[in-house]
Amino acid sequence: MITETVRVRAAELAGAGGLPAFVYDLDALRAHAAAIRAALDAAPGAPELFYAAKANPDAPILQALAPYVDGVEVASGGELAHVRRALPDARIAFGGPGKTDAELAAALDAGVERLHVESPHELARLAALGRPADVLLRVNLAGDRAGVALAMSGPFGMDADAIGACVPLLDSAPHVRLRGIHAHLASGLDAAAMLRQSAEILAWARPWLAARGVRRPEINLGGGMAVDYADPAHLFDWPAYAQGAAALARDGETLRIEPGRAVSVYSGWYVTDVLDVKRAHGDWYAVLRGGTMHLRTPVTKQHDQPFTVLRRGGDGPATDAPVTLVGQLCTPKDVFARQADAGRLATGDVVAFAMAGAYGWNISHHGFLMHPEPGFHYLGTARFSPSR
Ligand SMILES: Cc1ncc(COP(=O)(O)O)c(C=O)c1O
Structure with a gap:
């Protein structure tokens, strides 16, 4: 322990x-991150791994993790500036509700790879900047989240109606490129529950993106992998999740996850x-x-x-x-x-x-x-x- x-x-x-x-024990952190990486690498087609900086954004933590993750997810202009300083070359995805115009502009200035759009109004404000941007629309799916540690219901992302309201906005703003769908629905899920949730997200996202004509779609399945505070040795089953997610994957699409807690909590x-x-x-x-x-x-x-x-x-x-x-x-x-x-x-x-x-x-x-x-x-x- x-x-x-x-x-x-x-x-x-x-x-x-x-x-x-x-x-903090950075060697222990690196060994843990290496094990997660190995599980994903052993399952061709498994999701890309972005680390959710909100879990612990300390620069030594980010720098220790960098060799093992594909990118970093940030949720504010502050996190964005900080992660850019700590890891100048990192691939960054920017999510989170209530992004200001200044944060949207800063994201484009900083070369953020993907913006996770939280509402039609946010999409309209992004489009009004008149600059090229690559976006995933964040969907908030209804559904039974009973038993999870934290259900991300309420103001996060968009229900199907709000996502539908994004369509005319996207049609009128071709500089905003729709790349795919993002979902972070709950936290505290074990590998089996996470796989069920991933399948649920894919089942919703695929037809919607196909109808929009999105080629090579990206689907971010979120974070929320469980840790067990009562039994620290009981780890999330990364090999099972990686194998299961790889089995769900289809050629031509990119899957991505963005866990935080299950990556850095033990360090x-x-x-x-x-x-x-x-x-x-x-x-x-x-x-x-x-x-x-x-x-x-x-x-x-x-x-x-x-x-x-x-x-x-x-x-x-x-x-x-x-x-x-x-x-x-x-x-x-x-x-x-x-x-x-x-x-x-x-x-x-x-x-x-x-x-x-x-x-x-x-x-x-x-x-x-x-x-x-x-x-x-x-x-x-x-x-x-x-x-x-
Ligand atoms: C959008 C989003 N992605 C990822 C995470 C990371 O979740 P966790 O640390 O439970 O893996 C959170 C946490 O709140 C989140 O809101």
């Missing part, structure tokens, strides 16, 4: 007063130490330095963040009982894990939360309570860039 590289650095940081800190740890151990109304609590303003993931997903304890504790308060791990925030929501079995946990012990490499620091409300920010450490042999 914790790599030796991270364990050693965590102990050093604890000794040097360097906690809390995000510690990061949030490492901190125990400030206090105490009992209230029969329950034990360990108060940790920092909090969920640094790692909001367990709050947003309402789960227990997996962790490893590095014993360093002294003579201060300790417990052997199930313990709830909380941070320094003045809110009962500042909880990393509830009633966890941590063995003997003592003041001064170090706690390394795993699976903090995606949707961790970058989705968290850093400013709340003005505690110091964590340190950031990118370990391993991948090319290092000091700016996040």
Whole structure:
């Protein structure tokens, strides 16, 4: 659950007063990305792999991933500028709702390869720029998404009526070239569910694109590959998905996926130490330095963040009982894990939360309570860039 590289650095940081800190193992990230790449390469016709930068856009992460991915998906002008700086030659797809005119123009200036259009109004504004653009229309298919971690219903993409409203706009703006369809319908799907969803998207997209006369169509099947916070060793079955998707593919079309979480989540740890151990109304609590303003993931997903304890504790308060791990925030929501079995946990012990490499620091409300920010450490042999 914790790599030796991270364990050693965590102990050093604890000794040097360097906690809390995000510690990333870039060699582990590269090994994981290489395994995903190998699964896709072993299945001719399998989708291209774009990394969704929103999961973790840190430059060292992007640069470590670059050899293993076909491109990067960005979802704002900020991500676009950042990814262009970190990876000047990367193929980029730009999606996301509510793109401004300035963002659309910046995308064309930056040589974005594909724009994922979210509404007829966005398409009209893009067309009004009068510049060549290659687009996928983002479709929001109805359907039963029961059991998924997050269904992307609501304002994302277009239903069939809205997609239909794009047709006259495209006809009147030949400089906007329709290349295909994009869909990101849900997250938290295992390989079998993802394949069913991919088949559903293809079944809708193919006839629609054929009727539009799109040659060599592209279909982006989205991200959302599941990770298991309760069992970090339980990985998304990339070989099964790659084989299954390749079997769905047809000659002359390009399939693409854009996962984020399942690519980078395993590469990061949030490492901190125990400030206090105490009992209230029969329950034990360990108060940790920092909090969920640094790692909001367990709050947003309402789960227990997996962790490893590095014993360093002294003579201060300790417990052997199930313990709830909380941070320094003045809110009962500042909880990393509830009633966890941590063995003997003592003041001064170090706690390394795993699976903090995606949707961790970058989705968290850093400013709340003005505690110091964590340190950031990118370990391993991948090319290092000091700016996040
Ligand atoms: C359009 C789009 N693509 C890809 C992703 C990445 O999803 P995940 O990190 O679950 O793979 C997201 C996440 O919200 C998204 O909105």
